[in-house]
Amino acid sequence: xxxxxxxxxxxxxxxxxxxxxxxxxxxxxxxxxxxxxxxxxxxxxxxxxxxxxxxxxxxxxxxxxxxxxxxxxxxxxxxxxxxxxxxxxxxxxxxxxxxxxxxxxxxxxxxxxxxxxxxxxxxxxxxxxxxxxxxxxxxxx
Numbered sequence: 001x002x003x004x005x006x007x008x009x010x011x012x013x014x015x016x017x018x019x020x021x022x023x024x025x026x027x028x029x030x031x032x033x034x035x036x037x038x039x040x041x042x043x044x045x046x047x048x049x050x051x052x053x054x055x056x057x058x059x060x061x062x063x064x065x066x067x068x069x070x071x072x073x074x075x076x077x078x079x080x081x082x083x084x085x086x087x088x089x090x091x092x093x094x095x096x097x098x099x100x101x102x103x104x105x106x107x108x109x110x111x112x113x114x115x116x117x118x119x120x121x122x123x124x125x126x127x128x129x130x131x132x133x134x135x136x137x138x139x140x141x
Contacts (some may be wrong), residue, residue, distance in 0.1 A: 006083040012121045013081055013089045013114055018122075024074040029065050030057060033057030037122040045108050045128040071100045076110070087116040088124075095128060107131045 016035055023031035033056045036042065042050045042059065046068075050059040063069050078093040090113050097106040108130040117122045 006089070009083065009089065009116075009121070010081050012116075013091060014078060016114055016121050016123060017076060017078060017091070017093075021074045021076060022066065024072075028064055029057050029060035032060045032064070035123050036126070037117060037124050040123055042123075042127045043127040045106060045130040069097060072097045073102075073106060074098075076124045089121070091112070094131075 008071075019035050020032065021036065025125055035054050036053050036056050038053050039051075040053060040056060042056045044050075044059060044063070048059060050056045061074050063091070064072075075096040075098060077095075078091055080093070081089060081091045083089050090111075092109070092111045095108055096104050099105045108128055110126065110128045112126040113124045114121045116122075
């Protein structure tokens with residue numbers, strides 16, 4: 001199948017990001033990690049790389065539950081969803097991390113791949129890039 005649209009699978013892929021947001025907002029590192037495949041790759045906006053579900057959970061425990069992202073909430077806009085095959089999807093968009101007071105603290109861009117395993121869509125790779133300068137203002141808007 002050529003890269004393109006799969007309207008039948010698009011809601012499931014959107015559901016992965018909605019699950020990500022819900023787990024982030026609940027400060028639930030285990031639920032976030034469960035959205036990733038066992039051998040997934042993750043690169044945070046801090047430039048920290050985690051390989052595998054266990055390491056990804058460790059990242060979120062250290063930085064979301066205990067660290068600089070503690071008490072924040074997540075907003076996102078998916079701008080593109082494409083499919084590279086029956087069981088492989090790609091998406092990109094913008095994200096914003098808000099303080100407990102609801103004010104933008106960080107903003108940037110994301111690109112991810114998802115794979116369908118056992119009927120369930122899971123993140124296989126996820127990269128978040130922090131926006132800089134004028135782009136940070138647009139992403140945070």
